[in-house]
Amino acid sequence: MDTQQNTALTRALAEVPGPLPTRGVIHVVIPHTDRFTVVGNHLAQHPDLSCTAIGIAVLIQSLPQGTEVSIKALAARCREGEKRIAAALRELEAHGYLQRIRHRLTDKKVITRTVFCNQPTALPHPHHPAAQPHPHPHPHPCPRPASTAPETASATACAPAPAPTPAPAPAPGQMPAPAPVPPAAPLPPRAPLALPVQPPPPAPPSVPLVPTPTAPKPPRPPLPQPGTPTTELDRAATALLSDLRRHAPRFTLSEGDIRQLAPAVAAWLEREAHPDAIRRTLTDDLPQPLRHPVKLLRHRLTALLPPPLPGACDLVVPARPPVVVTPFQTCDDCDRAFRSPAPGHCRDCRETREHRGADVHTAA
Structure with a gap:
C-alpha cells in the first residue's frame, strides 16, 4: 500500500455518483475538450452491423473532409485486411451510412465520390433523385449535397458552362430574322430540404472526477489503542520503537515521535504479535x-493491525449430531427384511391383516 503507483482511476471511481453496479462495466466519464468525435448510439449499438463495420464508420467519421477513404487507404490505417474492410463498407452502404457515386468529368475521366452521413435516418429524402449520378454534365453549376457529412473524392470538378454563340448580323435591306427561341433549359433538381440547424446547447461546466492536489484531504484514521494499557506494554512498545534505528538507520525517531507511536505498538503487542514480526512489518519493502x-x-501501524488471536474454544470444530440408523427387522409372517425400530410385520403383511380384519367386521 505504500509503494508508489497511479491511483488516479481509483480516485476517479470514488467520485462516480450513485451506487456502483455489482456486475458489468462502470463508466468513468471525463468530458473531452479537444480531439473528439460525436458518435450516435444508433451507430455504436447498431444491431445489424458488425463490430468491424462500426469501427470503420467511426474512423471515417473522425477523419477530416477530403481524406482518402478507399479500401487500400483504410487498409493502410487499420489492422484488418482489404476483404474485411470491403465487407464493412458494403454493410455501411446497405444501411445508408455510406454512398459511393461514380461521376464522369468533362475529360471522360470517371471518379468515385464517397459520401458518409452520420445519421441517415434524419435525412428527409434519403433516395432523392439529386443523389443519383448524372451521365452528362449540365450547363448549370453542380449543386452541392445538402448533407453536412464529410465528402471524399479523388477529384472534384463541375463542367464549365459553354460560352453563348453570337447570332449572325442581318444583311442590309433585309428584315432581321426573329431570334430563335432557345429550348427551355431543364430545371435543376431540387435539393432536399435541409433540417434547421439549431445551435448546440452550452456545454455543462466540467467537474473534475479526480480531486486537485489542493483539495481538502479526508481526516486520518486514529492510531490504534490498547484495550487495557499497562506499564509493561508501554515499556515494550517504547523499547521496540527506540531499537528500530539499529535495524534501519532511517528510522531514527525523536522522543516525541516515540511517545506518539507507542500506544499503537502496544496494541499490536496486546494482540500477541511477535516483536520481530512487528519490526519486519514496519521496516521491510520501503x-x-x-x-x-x-x-x-503511522500508516502501517494503523492499516496493517492484525486481528486478535482466536481462543482455544474458537478453534474447536463443532461435533456433528449422531446419525440414527434404523435397524433391519425380519417380518414374522413372510420373513421379509424391513427397517423398523422394533420387530413386527412388514407393510404388506400389516395391510393384509388390516384388510382381513375389516372383512371379518363387515361379515359380522
Whole structure:
C-alpha cells in the first residue's frame, strides 16, 4: 500500500455518483475538450452491423473532409485486411451510412465520390433523385449535397458552362430574322430540404472526477489503542520503537515521535504479535526515496493491525449430531427384511391383516 503507483482511476471511481453496479462495466466519464468525435448510439449499438463495420464508420467519421477513404487507404490505417474492410463498407452502404457515386468529368475521366452521413435516418429524402449520378454534365453549376457529412473524392470538378454563340448580323435591306427561341433549359433538381440547424446547447461546466492536489484531504484514521494499557506494554512498545534505528538507520525517531507511536505498538503487542514480526512489518519493502518515516510508521501501524488471536474454544470444530440408523427387522409372517425400530410385520403383511380384519367386521 505504500509503494508508489497511479491511483488516479481509483480516485476517479470514488467520485462516480450513485451506487456502483455489482456486475458489468462502470463508466468513468471525463468530458473531452479537444480531439473528439460525436458518435450516435444508433451507430455504436447498431444491431445489424458488425463490430468491424462500426469501427470503420467511426474512423471515417473522425477523419477530416477530403481524406482518402478507399479500401487500400483504410487498409493502410487499420489492422484488418482489404476483404474485411470491403465487407464493412458494403454493410455501411446497405444501411445508408455510406454512398459511393461514380461521376464522369468533362475529360471522360470517371471518379468515385464517397459520401458518409452520420445519421441517415434524419435525412428527409434519403433516395432523392439529386443523389443519383448524372451521365452528362449540365450547363448549370453542380449543386452541392445538402448533407453536412464529410465528402471524399479523388477529384472534384463541375463542367464549365459553354460560352453563348453570337447570332449572325442581318444583311442590309433585309428584315432581321426573329431570334430563335432557345429550348427551355431543364430545371435543376431540387435539393432536399435541409433540417434547421439549431445551435448546440452550452456545454455543462466540467467537474473534475479526480480531486486537485489542493483539495481538502479526508481526516486520518486514529492510531490504534490498547484495550487495557499497562506499564509493561508501554515499556515494550517504547523499547521496540527506540531499537528500530539499529535495524534501519532511517528510522531514527525523536522522543516525541516515540511517545506518539507507542500506544499503537502496544496494541499490536496486546494482540500477541511477535516483536520481530512487528519490526519486519514496519521496516521491510520501503518506498524509494523515504521522505517521511514517521508518517509511514503511522500508516502501517494503523492499516496493517492484525486481528486478535482466536481462543482455544474458537478453534474447536463443532461435533456433528449422531446419525440414527434404523435397524433391519425380519417380518414374522413372510420373513421379509424391513427397517423398523422394533420387530413386527412388514407393510404388506400389516395391510393384509388390516384388510382381513375389516372383512371379518363387515361379515359380522
